[in-house]
Amino acid sequence: MLRALATKTGRVWAAKQSGVGQRALFSSGPQQQQGTFYEFRTYFIRPEQNAAFLQLTKEKIHLRTAHSELLGYWSVEYGGLNQVFHIWKYDSYSQRAGVRAALSQDPQWLGEYISKAIPMLSVQDNEVTYLVPWSQIQRPPKEGGAYELASYQMQPGGPAVWGDVFQAAVSAHAGPGYGHLVGVFHSEFGPLNRVHALWWYESPDGRAAVRHKAHEDARVVAAVRESVAHLQSQSNKLMFPCTFSPLK
Structure with missing residues (x-):
């Protein structure tokens, strides 16, 4: 072989x-033979806000998953402190654009999560990948x-x-x-x-x-x-x- x-x-x-x-x-x-892609998102959390961010996300993640499929959500233990890594699945770029547009108009998502979560973060990064x-x-x-x-x-x-x-x-x-x-x-x-x-x-x-x-x-x-x-x-x-x- x-x-x-x-x-x-x-x-x-x-x-x-x-x-x-x-x-x-x-x-x-x-x-690439299929349109399905996976968005990798990495958030860097302010150290003093790490526990609060994870608790808030646990309580409100259902507001986000109502719009598109979450594959996994992890807390980084080694190789990067105060980070979370998550993977979102989309069938097409137009689907993702529609999801982002809907989220920007979702008062619950904006008021109960985004407005509280963003101040807890220092950096956000994303990457589009295919299997x-x-x-x-x-x-x-x-x-x-x-x-x-x-x-x-x-x-x-x-x-x-x-x-x-x-x-x-x-x-x-x-x-x-x-x-x-x-x-x-x-x-x-x-x-x-x-x-x-x-x-x-x-x-x-x-x-x-x-x-x-x-x-x-x-x-x-x-x-x-x-x-x-x-x-x-x-x-x-x-x-x-x-x-x-x-x-x-």
Whole structure:
């Protein structure tokens, strides 16, 4: 399998020397086949307001979910203090525009949540992502546990250049059960050539144990070595789902 992967990767790099390869270098790879996208939102909370913000959101989140689907809502434990991360699902950009317009006219949402929540925040950030073609949302086998959002800034060129080796690296971890893969997302708006892998573990200690085991697996080491040749940087967050999060 690794030999076939290396051969295929070699063909990609060889093709870059031709005119076709130069076009592939700037291609996004396989075209997105569905309109559904996922908006990643990260809020930075003022430290003294962290508990109050989470309580307010718990009490009023139903005002927001009445307008569109919430996939998950997490509090960041490691990799960023006083942050929450949430994922919203949309079927189209027109749907999202309609949701935003409706929210701007919703007196309950504005009066009971937004007017109170905004002063508690210091920064808001968002990113539009799609599931990569070979990934689906896979809910964890049970509630509880910890989630890891691993984010990879890949070299310019898109999946046409690094998609196969990145998939092999993720599959090398997911296949043997070194973590439960919830989904893999590719950025559309926000930093380009960024890929996010969302993982679930029974506990932070469980995550540490399986990661140590994975580092001793020759297949994982080989697959990661192929992938990092296309990697510019990476970061991760360990997160716990909020009580109101659909993904728990």
